[in-house]
Structure formats: C-alpha cells, structure tokens
Amino acid sequence: MHTTLKTGTAAHAKLAERLRAGDLRSLARAISLVEDDAPAAQALLSACFPHTGDALRIGITGAPGAGKSTLVDQLARTFRERQHTVGILAVDPTSPFSGGAILGDRIRMERHHADAGVYTRSMATRGAMGGLARAAADAALLMEASGRDRILIETVGVGQDEIDIVRLADITVVILVPGMGDDVQSIKAGILEIADIFVVNKCDREGADRVEKELKAMQSFASSHGSWVAPVVRTVASTGQGIDALVAAVNDFAAWLLRDGHLRERREQQWRERLIEMVRAELLRGLQAHGMKAEDLADHARRITARQEDPFATAAEMVKAITGGNAHEQAV
Ligand SMILES: Nc1nc2c(ncn2[C@@H]2O[C@H](COP(=O)(O)OP(=O)(O)O)[C@@H](O)[C@H]2O)c(=O)[nH]1
Ligand SMILES: [Mg+2]
Numbered sequence: 595m596h597t598t599l600k601t602g603t604a605a606h607a608k609l610a611e612r613l614r615a616g617d618l619r620s621l622a623r624a625i626s627l628v629e630d631d632a633p634a635a636q637a638l639l640s641a642c643f644p645h646t647g648d649a650l651r652i653g654i655t656g657a658p659g660a661g662k663s664t665l666v667d668q669l670a671r672t673f674r675e676r677q678h679t680v681g682i683l684a685v686d687p688t689s690p691f692s693g694g695a696i697l698g699d700r701i702r703m704e705r706h707h708a709d710a711g712v713y714t715r716s717m718a719t720r721g722a723m724g725g726l727a728r729a730a731a732d733a734a735l736l737m738e739a740s741g742r743d744r745i746l747i748e749t750v751g752v753g754q755d756e757i758d759i760v761r762l763a764d765i766t767v768v769i770l771v772p773g774m775g776d777d778v779q780s781i782k783a784g785i786l787e788i789a790d791i792f793v794v795n796k797c798d799r800e801g802a803d804r805v806e807k808e809l810k811a812m813q814s815f816a817s818s819h820g821s822w823v824a825p826v827v828r829t830v831a832s833t834g835q836g837i838d839a840l841v842a843a844v845n846d847f848a849a850w851l852l853r854d855g856h857l858r859e860r861r862e863q864q865w866r867e868r869l870i871e872m873v874r875a876e877l878l879r880g881l882q883a884h885g886m887k888a889e890d891l892a893d894h895a896r897r898i899t900a901r902q903e904d905p906f907a908t909a910a911e912m913v914k915a916i917t918g919g920n921a922h923e924q925a926v
Pocket of ligand 1: 656657658659660661662663664665795796797798799829830831832833
C-alpha cells in the first residue's frame with residue numbers, strides 16, 4: 595500500500611512556502627502548530643517532508659548543568675563559521691514551560707539574535723500535545739525544511755523521554771562531567787548504549803582523567819555500533835577548548851554513517867518506530883472523531899476491571915468502529 599504525498603490546503607501550502615524561503619516567523623508558527631498537534635499540522639508536515647533528509651541531526655544529552663547549552667552554543671558558532679545553517683531545539687521533559695521560556699535558552703537566543711543562520715526553539719512537556727518526542731521530531735523536520743543543515747537537539751538526561759528524543763537524531767552525543775556524582779557506573783545503561791560520541795565536559799575541573807578512563811573501559815557497551823567505537827572527547831565548553839575536536843568527531847561519525855548504508859539503516863529503523871507511533875496517534879484521533887471521550891475509556895476500564903467486559907473484544911470493536919471492518923482480518 596502506497597500513499598502519495600498529500601498536498602495541503604492553500605493556507606498550509608503558503609505557510610510551508612514561506613517557511614521554506616527561510617522566514618523565521620513562519621517557522622516559529624509552524625513549530626507551534628506541530629507542538630499543539632493542531633489539525634493543520636499534518637498537511638504542513640506533508641508539504642515540508644519532501645524537502646528534508648539532507649540535514650545532520652545531532653542529539654546532545656546529559657545531566658542538568660553538564661554544560662549542554664554551552665556546548666550547543668559553541669557547536670552552533672563553529673558550524674556557522676563553516677557556512678552551515680543551524681537549528682537548535684532545546685527539549686526539556688522536566689519543564690512545564692515552552693516556547694523559549696526555559697532559563698538560559700533565552701540568553702542564548704539573545705546571543706545569536708543578530709544571526710538569522712541560527713534558529714533556537716525550546717520545547718517542554720506542557721506545550722507538546724501527543725508526546726514530546728513526536729513534537730520534537732516534527733519540529734526538527736520543519737527546521738530542516740527551512741533550510742537548516744545542522745539540527746542540534748539538546749535534551750536533559752532524565753530517562754525514557756530523553757532516550758526517545760535522542761533516538762530521533764542521526765548522531766547522539768552524551769555529555770559527562772567530573773565530580774557531579776554521575777560517575778560512569780551510575781549512568782543508565784540505556785544512555786551509554788545510544789552514545790555515538792562521549793564528551794567529558796568541564797575538563798578544567800579535577801577528575802576528568804578518571805571519567806575518561808572509566809568511559810574507555812566501558813566502550814565495549816556500544817556493541818550495537820558495529821565497526822564504530824564511540825570516541826571520548828574532552829572539552830571545556832565555557833572556553834571553547836576541545837570544540838574543534840568534537841566537531842571532528844561528529845564529522846568522522848557522519849562519514850562513517852554514510853559508509854555501508856549505516857545512515858539509511860538507522861533512519862529506516864527510526865521511521866519504522868515513528869510510523870507505529872503515528873498510526874497509534876491516528877487511531878486515537880479517529881476514535882475521538884468517532885465520539886469517544888475520556889469518560890468512555892474510563893467506563894470501559896471500570897467494566898473490564900470488574901470482569902463485566904472483555905478488553906480484547908472491546909479493542910477490536912473500537913478499531914472496527916472507525917475502520918468499518920474487522921481489524922484483524924484487515925491486518926493479516
Ligand atoms: N568550569 C566549567 N564550567 C562550565 C563548562 N561548561 C559549562 N559550564 C558552566 O556550567 C553551567 C551549566 O551550563 P549549561 O550549559 O547551562 O548546562 P546544561 O544544563 O547542561 O545546559 C553554566 O554556568 C556554564 O557556564 C566547563 O567546561 N567548565
Ligand atoms: Mg541547557
């Protein structure tokens with residue numbers, strides 16, 4: 595089954611067009627639409643999608659205060675020097691604030707204010723309807739459609755949300771710092787496994803050697819990477835020390851991705867997962883359009899718990915109601 599790309603209505607087409615021409619206000623408006631999961635968002639994303647796929651999306655994660663924002667700033671500056679255009683997406687699953695209200699990111703936006711080649715946007719739990727990871731992925735896509743070829747996605751290290759968010763990137767950079775109690779041993783295995791590049795930031799502090807040594811001892815954890823061994827880069831983000839080495843590591847990894855179909859494989863895996871998510875969201879939307887309310891779901895749950903209703907039959911019935919057929923027969 596193939597669905598051709600839908601062209602949106604005139605209004606979406608116009609917004610998409612202005613966004614693609616580099617108009618920052620249109621980009622901001624478009625991101626708000628996807629953040630709100632507005633009905634208009636789908637047509638807009640569809641219109642932008644054909645104009646994406648060439649940018650490098652770099653996910654950066656680490657504990658609060660590790661220096662992510664400072665490092666992202668330095669990366670943005672370096673990429674600008676090398677004639678790239680940059681989109682920065684700061685995603686905070688722990689914050690209820692959105693749209694640029696995250697402290698520090700305001701300061702950053704002011705710093706890059708004069709440069710239209712750097713676009714910064716904050717995103718938080720409250721703003722993102724239908725999942726932060728989904729909204730972040732869509733926002734990154736819009737930034738890319740607006741012509742940015744380096745998308746930096748910064749997210750705070752707090753667990754599954756963070757993993758979901760960095761997994762939408764092509765490259766994942768994990769930042770550690772000496773003496774913050776987040777010794778390598780205490781870092782969640784899930785985070786170590788997704789790292790393509792390790793950064794030991796705040797190397798002006800004591801203990802950087804130990805963090806680096808521990809990381810190197812654990813490099814074998816990144817076994818899912820095949821021939822790539824995640825390097826350890828030492829930085830002092832606040833002075834810019836080590837940033838060139840980090841950019842070099844990013845470029846090395848980007849080159850590795852382009853060899854033997856690694857990038858294609860990674861992106862296909864991402865789309866497999868995202869498609870499932872999108873279908874799930876679409877089904878829920880269909881159910882809501884069909885009149886299902888949160889109270890109905892609560893009623894079902896109550897009856898099911900009391901063994902007055904069969905959840906397996908209910909789920910099939912619900913899907914059948916919106917697809918007009920037997921879900922199982924159709925799926926097989
Ligand atoms: N000493 C030192 N301080 C740093 C370094 N990098 C960042 N900082 C400081 O650490 C604090 C937190 O940095 P920030 O980038 O906001 O961290 P984030 O929460 O991970 O985004 C700020 O005061 C930075 O100036 C570094 O390499 N050395
Ligand atoms: Mg930050």
